[in-house]
Amino acid sequence: xxxxxxxxxxxxxxxxxxxxxxxxxxxxxxxxxxxxxxxxxxxxxxxxxxxxxxxxxxxxxxxxxxxxxxxxxxxxxxxxxxxxxxxxxxxxxxxxxxxxxxxxxxxxxxxxxxxxxxxxxxxxxxxxxxxxxxxxxxxxxxxxxxxxxxxxxxxxxxxxxxxxxxxxxxxxxxxxxxxxxxxxxxxxxxxxxxxxxxxxxxxxxxxxxxxxxxxxxxxxxxxxxxxxxxxxxxxxxxxxxxxxxxxxxxxxxxxxxxxxxxxxxxxxxxxxxxxxxxxxxxxxxxxxxxxxxxxxxxxxxxxxxxxxxxxxxxxxxxxxxxxxxxxxxxxxxxxxxxxxxxxxxxxxxxxxxxxxxxxxxxxxxxxxxxxxxxxxxxxxxxxxxxxxxxxxxxxxxxxxxxxxxxxxxxxxxxxxxxxxxxxxxxxxxxxxxxxxxxxxxxxxxxxxxxxxxxxxxxxxxxxxxxxxxxxxxxxxxxxxxxxxxxxxxxxxxxxxxxxxxxxxxxxxxxxxxxxxxxxxxxxxxxxxxxxx
Amino acid sequence: xxxxxxxxxxxxxxxxxxxxxxxxxxxxxxxxxxxxxxxxxxxxxxxxxxxxxxxxxxxxxxxxxxxxxxxxxxxxxxxxxxxxxxxxxxxxxxxxxxxxxxxxxxxxxxxxxxxxxxxxxxxxxxxxxxxxxxxxxxxxxxxxxxxxxxxxxxxxxxxxxxxxxxxxxxxxxxxxxxxxxxxxxxxxxxxxxxxxxxxxxxxxxxxxxxxxxxxxxxxxxxxxxxxxxxxxxxxxxxxxxxxxxxxxxxxxxxxxxxxxxxxxxxxxxxxxxxxxxxxxxxxxxxxxxxxxxxxxxxxxxxxxxxxxxxxxxxxxxxxxxxxxxxxxxxxxxxxxxxxxxxxxxxxxxxxxxxxxxxxxxxxxxxxxxxxxxxxxxxxxxxxxxxxxxxxxxxxxxxxxxxxxxxxxxxxxxxxxxxxxxxxxxxxxxx
Numbered sequence: 010x011x012x013x014x015x016x017x018x019x020x021x022x023x024x025x026x027x028x029x030x031x032x033x034x035x036x037x038x039x040x041x042x043x044x045x046x047x048x049x050x051x052x053x054x055x056x057x058x059x060x061x062x063x064x065x066x067x068x069x070x071x072x073x074x075x076x077x078x079x080x081x082x083x084x085x086x087x088x089x090x091x092x093x094x095x096x097x098x099x100x101x102x103x104x105x106x107x108x109x110x111x112x113x114x115x116x117x118x119x120x121x122x123x124x125x126x127x128x129x130x131x132x133x134x135x136x137x138x139x140x141x142x143x144x145x146x147x148x149x150x151x152x153x154x155x156x157x158x159x160x161x162x163x164x165x166x167x168x169x170x171x172x173x174x175x176x177x178x179x180x181x182x183x184x185x186x187x188x189x190x191x192x193x194x195x196x197x198x199x200x201x202x203x204x205x206x207x208x209x210x211x212x213x214x215x216x217x218x219x220x221x222x223x224x225x226x227x228x229x230x231x232x233x234x235x236x237x238x239x240x241x242x243x244x245x246x247x248x249x250x251x252x253x254x255x256x257x258x259x260x261x262x263x264x265x266x267x268x269x270x271x272x273x274x275x276x277x278x279x280x281x282x283x284x285x286x287x288x289x290x291x292x293x294x295x296x297x298x299x300x301x302x303x304x305x306x307x308x309x310x311x312x313x314x315x316x317x318x319x320x321x322x323x324x325x326x327x328x329x330x331x332x333x334x335x336x337x338x339x340x341x342x343x344x345x346x347x348x349x350x351x352x353x354x355x356x357x358x359x360x361x362x363x364x365x366x367x368x369x370x371x372x373x374x375x376x377x378x379x380x381x382x383x384x385x386x387x388x389x390x391x392x393x394x395x396x397x398x399x400x401x402x403x404x405x406x407x408x409x410x411x412x413x414x415x416x417x418x419x420x421x422x423x424x425x426x427x428x429x430x431x432x433x434x435x436x437x438x439x440x441x442x443x444x445x446x447x448x449x450x451x452x453x454x455x456x457x458x459x460x461x462x463x464x465x466x467x468x469x470x471x472x473x474x475x476x477x478x479x480x481x482x483x484x485x486x487x488x489x490x491x492x493x494x495x496x497x498x499x500x501x502x503x504x505x506x507x508x509x510x511x512x513x514x515x516x517x518x519x520x521x522x523x524x525x526x527x528x529x530x531x532x533x534x535x536x537x538x539x540x541x
Numbered sequence: 542x543x544x545x546x547x548x549x550x551x552x553x554x555x556x557x558x559x560x561x562x563x564x565x566x567x568x569x570x571x572x573x574x575x576x577x578x579x580x581x582x583x584x585x586x587x588x589x590x591x592x593x594x595x596x597x598x599x600x601x602x603x604x605x606x607x608x609x610x611x612x613x614x615x616x617x618x619x620x621x622x623x624x625x626x627x628x629x630x631x632x633x634x635x636x637x638x639x640x641x642x643x644x645x646x647x648x649x650x651x652x653x654x655x656x657x658x659x660x661x662x663x664x665x666x667x668x669x670x671x672x673x674x675x676x677x678x679x680x681x682x683x684x685x686x687x688x689x690x691x692x693x694x695x696x697x698x699x700x701x702x703x704x705x706x707x708x709x710x711x712x713x714x715x716x717x718x719x720x721x722x723x724x725x726x727x728x729x730x731x732x733x734x735x736x737x738x739x740x741x742x743x744x745x746x747x748x749x750x751x752x753x754x755x756x757x758x759x760x761x762x763x764x765x766x767x768x769x770x771x772x773x774x775x776x777x778x779x780x781x782x783x784x785x786x787x788x789x790x791x792x793x794x795x796x797x798x799x800x801x802x803x804x805x806x807x808x809x810x811x812x813x814x815x816x817x818x819x820x821x822x823x824x825x826x827x828x829x830x831x832x833x834x835x836x837x838x839x840x841x842x843x844x845x846x847x848x849x850x851x852x853x854x855x856x857x858x859x860x861x862x863x864x865x866x867x868x869x870x871x872x873x874x875x876x877x878x879x880x881x882x883x884x885x886x887x888x889x890x891x892x893x894x895x896x897x898x899x900x901x902x903x904x905x906x907x908x909x910x911x912x913x914x915x916x917x918x919x920x921x922x923x924x925x926x927x928x929x930x931x932x933x934x935x936x937x938x939x940x941x942x943x944x945x946x947x948x949x950x951x952x953x954x955x956x957x958x959x960x961x962x963x964x965x966x967x968x969x970x971x
Binding site for chain 1: 588592707749756760788822
């Protein structure tokens with residue numbers, strides 16, 4: 010949205026009467042026709058600092074790959090958003106010229122950087138404070154010495170406190186690094202940058218620490234050390250948060266299995282494939298929305314969640330009725346049958362959808378990041394943590410507070426007694442298996458936001474899921490919750506010290522040792538049901 | 542609808558292959574010449590290898606339409622080693638001894654190639670290997686049509702160090718924990734140090750296969766990149782782990798203009814399964830991109846779309862390598878006027894065929910081919926746009942000169958030398 014507004018602004022600038030050519034943009038424009046990235050980047054910087062009114066449209070076109078040049082005549086053209094070709098120099102429609110005969114002006118990261126800087130300096134003068142703020146932030150990111158006069162001029166006019174602070178920081182970043190500025194001014198500037206306290210500030214200060222001399226170097230190094238010390242403390246908090254986030258993924262993957270394996274005692278190797286089918290349901294929903302209702306795309310996950318539950322739950326019921334029910338009490342056969350089933354499902358998906366990954370997009374609210382002190386929280390992960398807890402609570406409610414939950418617990422605790430009380434145990438078995446599978450499908454919707462949607466999706470989660478359920482104690486949902494979260498946090502605390510590979514190995518060894526000591530896991534069920 | 546039609550086609554081809562197993566006339570003098578296709582069609586590697594099987598079938602069909610080779614039709618024998626490394630060896634044996642194939646086109650991972658190697662040596666057949674790999678190997682019976690590290694990794698690092706690439710001073714070498722990333726990173730680390738990069742400016746990180754939680758690593762990269770020096774990530778992260786890795790990069794707001802990531806295993810096909818908008822500007826180093834604007838590439842893409850009946854199907858670098866390998870085999874057979882592996886092995890050295898980027902690929906005496914190196918940036922539409930390329934083609938260094946254990950080794954399979962690992966200091970082969 011932000012980008013669109015910016016485009017509108019640029020286009021607005023472009024339509025302004027074109028008479029105030031200062032030096033004329035011809036030298037700058039000619040650089041685009043040289044088929045050289047360095048020249049293009051230079052042209053962008055020249056256009057941004059030039060007062061030429063057509064610059065906005067040309068730069069917007071360049072950043073959208075809509076800028077062209079004629080290899081022979083070196084004339085620059087751009088396409089507007091509607092696809093009409095214009096001559097860049099005067100902005101007039103270029104009728105009778107075929108785009109196919111022109112060469113596009115290509116972009117690379119150097120040109121893109123220059124464009125971002127230009128965007129900063131051009132939006133800094135906008136009437137909208139939100140635009141000005143983003144411009145000032147870009148100016149800090151760029152801390153380009155050439156922008157200093159413009160920043161100082163804007164700072165004198167600025168009234169919005171937030172924008173003012175951002176501009177001051179941008180100004181400080183430039184002054185602190187400037188060799189020409191007086192020492193006292195540079196030292197003050199370092200303090201201003203340090204007060205900002207984020208990664209970018211650290212980056213600016215360490216660069217000064219690397220390059221400066223004498224007093225400034227000392228001050229910059231001290232400020233860097235100070236910021237790093239604060240960052241180190243936050244890093245621990247961040248690790249715990251990452252751990253909870255990993256734990257929530259483990260919980261989602263395992264919680265369906267906590268029903269089918271934990272409560273019903275079925276060793277269900279096809280559990281991962283239910284997760285995979287849930288993810289493919291999300292993909293189908295998104296494809297459908299993309300084709301017919303693109304404006305509803307942000308709601309795709311909300312549509313996918315119930316649908317995935319129904320699809321995988323239904324498949325679960327079918328599996329239970331056709332395979333599992335003949336194998337109760339025969340764990341080895343169940344294991345082999347469900348493993349075979351998982352291969353069949355994988356290959357079926359591979360045949361229908363192809364072996365390659367499917368592109369599942371993230372709705373708007375799932376992307377981006379915000380900062381809480383020194384903690385960076387990505388929206389996607391945050392929603393998944395909340396979602397996993399919601400699923401857990403929902404499932405607890407279902408088991409504790411509904412008649413179906415009561416019957417299900419009765420059947421698992423004492424099947425014959427439950428049957429004698431008039432409970433249709435066959436029906437409860439089928440529904441319970443369907444419930445476990447359905448929950449796995451819901452997990453698949455969430456995992457489609459983090460991982461590959463491919464036929465192998467389920468395979469990568471099945472081992473972790475069993476690990477969580479066994480570690481937590483078979484038959485206990487709270488155990489699954491505690492196990493998932495503690496495994497997640499332990500993993501993430503180990504990872505910075507020993508690396509991801511060794512961390513995983515260490516966790517496995519710890520679990521093996523733990524299971525040796527307590528074969529029934531963290532929260533062992535007690536009572537008659539255990540003995541049977 | 543096109544999907545099911547395609548799968549129908551696939552299964553009918555597979556059936557054809559099965560029927561041919563029982564054919565009594567397979568060895569008749571004017572019967573078809575068999576070509577083995579050894580790519581995983583199920584299991585974890587199916588994601589990458591299925592495409593190569595399709596390309597091979599397309600090339601063989603096209604060659605037959607031109608009248609075959611030396612007046613004989615070609616017949617593909619497709620087997621499925623199911624991403625199972627020992628099964629690769631078994632299937633290779635089956636192809637050579639039971640089906641009597643003249644050459645095998647196959648394998649993707651290095652471990653599958655290493656597993657097939659003793660079989661093709663023992664039965665004296667030929668394997669064409671179409672994927673970029675870590676080098677440090679040269680065998681008489683194997684032809685490597687993918688890139689060696691100096692045809693992909695080293696030029697990519699050179700580009701990032703140059704002014705055009707952003708004058709990178711600090712490096713993160715991130716890879717999946719197996720032989721290709723470990724060897725490539727060892728070579729790169731030695732190379733970077735040779736170029737004067739200090740130890741504290743290099744961060745090496747390995748992750749398990751299928752890593753899906755990249756939060757810690759991406760935030761480490763961010764931290765490593767805030768030391769005031771331009772930082773880049775060199776990624777040898779394998780296949781499936783890339784999607785969550787790039788998603789995390791996008792979510793944590795790391796843009797290509799801040800910390801560019803150059804990947805050696807991410808091509809158009811992998812990108813088609815991702816939302817590429819947050820990835821614009823991240824780099825990939827290959828020897829071919831689908832976006833390369835040459836008539837021969839346009840024709841190849843059109844042929845591929847027509848064959849797969851899918852106008853959106855992407856092409857990628859290993860497909861070009863498979864295509865070059867097949868053209869070279871055809872040319873060598875015609876040159877030797879024989880299908881016998883021994884004759885083809887002798888004839889193929891020096892054979893040149895056009896590549897898709899407008900140049901020629903030549904089979905060198907080290908059984909590797911000459912390739913141009915292209916560095917490209919990912920675009921919003923999932924294509925990779927070339928931003929830099931080597932002026933000519935690069936000859937493969939199968940034995941890396943940057944590693945102490947291989948710096949004195951050379952390989953030359955021309956007679957009378959015929960040696961894959963000659964030590965030039967001691968004059969000893971093997």
